[in-house]
Amino acid sequence: MYSILFVCHGNICRSPMAEFVFRAILKAKGAAEGYYVESAAVSSEELGNPIYPPARQCLRQHGVWFDPGKTARRITQADYDRFDLIIYMDRSNRRWLDNLYPSDPGGKIVSMMSFAGQNRDVADPWYTDDFETTFQDLLTACLALYEKIEQTNSNLQ
Numbered sequence: 001m002y003s004i005l006f007v008c009h010g011n012i013c014r015s016p017m018a019e020f021v022f023r024a025i026l027k028a029k030g031a032a033e034g035y036y037v038e039s040a041a042v043s044s045e046e047l048g049n050p051i052y053p054p055a056r057q058c059l060r061q062h063g064v065w066f067d068p069g070k071t072a073r074r075i076t077q078a079d080y081d082r083f084d085l086i087i088y089m090d091r092s093n094r095r096w097l098d099n100l101y102p103s104d105p106g107g108k109i110v111s112m113m114s115f116a117g118q119n120r121d122v123a124d125p126w127y128t129d130d131f132e133t134t135f136q137d138l139l140t141a142c143l144a145l146y147e148k149i150e151q152t153n154s155n156l157q
Contacts, residue, residue, distance in 0.1 A: 002149060003036040005083040006112070007093055011041030011072035012052040014089045014122055014134060018112065020059055020066040021135070022142045029146065038083075040075040042096035047072050058131035062139075075100065080108065087112050087145070090121035113137065115144040 004022065008015035019039035026032040041047070049072050050056075059066050079086065080101050086109045088094050097109050112122050122141070123133040 001036050002034060002153075003083045004038075004085045004087060004145075005075070005079055006037070006039040006087050006089075007042060007075055007097065008039075008089040008122075009041060009043050009093060009096075010046035010049075010126075011039055011074075012046045012049055013055045013125055013131075014138070015039035015041070016051045016066065016070055016072075017055050017059060017131075017135065018087070018089070018122075018138045018142060019070075020064050021138050022145065024064045025142055025146050031146075031150075039070075040073050040079065042075060042088075042093050042100075044074050047074060052126075054125065054129070054131050055134075058135050062135060077101075080106075084108065085110060087115075090124065112141045115148060116141045117144070 006015040006018040006022070016039045019037055022037055023032065026035050026037070050068070051066060051070055056066065077100065086097065088097055088109065089112050094109070094111070101109065113120050122137045123130060125131045125134045
């Protein structure tokens with residue numbers, strides 16, 4: 001089972017959107033059984049809060065199922081060993097992760113948009129209120145992530 005943890009600042013917008021977009025892709029590809037997917041925050045500001053209402057609305061508009069009981073949690077030291085990939089949304093998240101994990105011997109910590117071949121942050125709807133742009137960033141990167149993992153797996157067989 002391949003495990004992925006999506007990470008953003010508060011775990012109420014980008015990382016849960018990525019979690020459920022990726023789960024939807026896995027379901028559509030018939031691959032959900034081979035993956036474990038979660039999301040978390042680097043900060044403790046939103047702990048216990050649900051997915052932000054505009055993020056939920058955006059997911060609904062695109063027909064993406066999400067768990068209405070999902071609440072924000074903070075990433076832990078133990079998560080490094082629990083997950084194969086820890087995917088962050090922006091450079092600020094990376095700085096927080098660098099403090100939590102001073103080294104990354106497994107090369108597990110990766111930028112979300114790097115999967116789409118882009119050296120930039122995922123658009124942050126908290127500041128722009130543009131959840132559609134964020135959704136499109138995440139969809140593009142999640143599709144590329146899935147293809148990369150599947151390609152790597154098929155090369156190993």
